[in-house]
Amino acid sequence: MFSSRTGWNLSPNPFTAALEQKRKSGAPLLDLTVSNPTTCGLEYDAHRVLSSLTNAAAMVYEPEPKGLLVAREAVAEYYASQAMPVEISPDNIILTTSTSEAYSFIFRLLCEPGDEVLIARPSYPLFDLLATIQDVRLVPFSLIYDHGWHIDFHSLRSAITSRTKAVIVVNPNNPTGSFVKEEELRELNEICAANDVAIVADEVFLDFPHKGIAPKSFAANESALTFTLSGLSKVSGLPQMKVAWMAVSGPEQRASDALSRLEIIADTYLSMNAPIQLATPILLASRTDFQGKLATRIRANLVELDSQLVTQKHCTRLGVNAGWYATLRVPVTQPDEELAISLIERQGVLVHPGHFFDFEQEGHLILSLMTPQNVFREGVQRLLQSTNS
Numbered sequence: 279m280f281s282s283r284t285g286w287n288l289s290p291n292p293f294t295a296a297l298e299q300k301r302k303s304g305a306p307l308l309d310l311t312v313s314n315p316t317t318c319g320l321e322y323d324a325h326r327v328l329s330s331l332t333n334a335a336a337m338v339y340e341p342e343p344k345g346l347l348v349a350r351e352a353v354a355e356y357y358a359s360q361a362m363p364v365e366i367s368p369d370n371i372i373l374t375t376s377t378s379e380a381y382s383f384i385f386r387l388l389c390e391p392g393d394e395v396l397i398a399r400p401s402y403p404l405f406d407l408l409a410t411i412q413d414v415r416l417v418p419f420s421l422i423y424d425h426g427w428h429i430d431f432h433s434l435r436s437a438i439t440s441r442t443k444a445v446i447v448v449n450p451n452n453p454t455g456s457f458v459k460e461e462e463l464r465e466l467n468e469i470c471a472a473n474d475v476a477i478v479a480d481e482v483f484l485d486f487p488h489k490g491i492a493p494k495s496f497a498a499n500e501s502a503l504t505f506t507l508s509g510l511s512k513v514s515g516l517p518q519m520k521v522a523w524m525a526v527s528g529p530e531q532r533a534s535d536a537l538s539r540l541e542i543i544a545d546t547y548l549s550m551n552a553p554i555q556l557a558t559p560i561l562l563a564s565r566t567d568f569q570g571k572l573a574t575r576i577r578a579n580l581v582e583l584d585s586q587l588v589t590q591k592h593c594t595r596l597g598v599n600a601g602w603y604a605t606l607r608v609p610v611t612q613p614d615e616e617l618a619i620s621l622i623e624r625q626g627v628l629v630h631p632g633h634f635f636d637f638e639q640e641g642h643l644i645l646s647l648m649t650p651q652n653v654f655r656e657g658v659q660r661l662l663q664s665t666n667s
């Protein structure tokens with residue numbers, strides 16, 4: 279009855295089974311995997327957000343496949359107002375309900391069934407499902423940690439075949455918090471242009487740099503066909519509003535052909551609703567408040583983590599330049615998944631094991647820096663006690 283692409287193993291893995299059992303027992307759990315900004319004690323201006331949805335213009339249905347101009351103009355303005363401003367025309371922007379939907383449009387645009395898309399390892403685990411649902415094969419290339427994260431260009435070049443259609447770069451990457459560096463961008467552009475491969479730049483965490491770094495968006499990258507993705511989910515901390523976008527850039531003819539085809543894909547679904555598009559300028563403007571509050575929390579949690587790590591011989595934190603997460607390197611006495619399970623069962627602390635993000639080596643735990651500070655402090659204390667004992 280069902281397609282083979284949906285033949286997933288739906289039984290819980292040992293980690294989720296342990297978590298379910300702990301939750302069922304009613305025992306307290308310190309959750310250091312928080313990724314939902316709307317439920318972690320950050321305050322929003324609810325009136326400003328909700329009143330933006332009552333624009334009377336939404337009573338008229340004027341479908342626009344790329345999204346209403348007023349919303350696309352707000353997105354273009356978002357790029358123009360970056361610390362490193364990027365100029366992009368609203369004509370080159372397409373709205374989608376999520377970056378996940380944007381990925382599915384791009385895979386449909388570029389790939390025949392079985393075509394390949396390269397993805398960094400480690401990175402965010404959602405991509406596996408997004409690719410399988412679209413009959414695309416994900417092929418990993420490595421990021422190497424050596425005083426910061428670097429693209430392993432040898433592994434990237436070796437991963438390219440005649441079926442490679444795109445390289446996904448998450449900028450900054452989740453969970454490593456590493457940006458694509460200037461010289462890496464140059465090499466990536468050379469490789470992609472030479473092999474007729476597109477770049478998909480996922481920049482949902484672009485606005486969350488640490489320590490005064492001024493990140494540069496891919497949104498006007500010209501050397502290769504480039505799709506730059508982001509959305510309100512992370513930018514304004516509003517995942518429930520379902521507004522995302524892609525900016526299309528690259529060699530002129532290529533970008534224009536891509537836009538014409540994407541417009542037809544978008545027209546087929548017309549998935550954006552009118553109230554949310556009309557509200558987009560206001561919701562995007564609300565990012566300043568959200569990002570300020572979250573940055574304060576992230577900074578405080580990072581300081582807390584580092585102060586607890588000072589006395590540790592065996593645990594260290596990997597360098598991080600941006601984003602909502604920190605990576606701990608812990609002694610490899612057992613697989614990460616077993617360590618994470620024992621932290622749930624014995625310490626009542628929930629963290630993600632590195633293998634969840636496809637780390638190539640054991641010995642990594644991922645902590646969310648968005649966690650409320652009191653939970654974070656106690657969670658890290660228990661975690662470090664346990665890895666010491």
Ligand SMILES: Cc1ncc(COP(=O)(O)O)c(C=O)c1O
Binds near residue numbers: 313376452
């Ligand atoms: C790197 C990355 N891309 C995309 C997403 C999904 O974003 P959206 O809510 O817009 O689908 C996430 C969610 O955490 C993410 O970490």
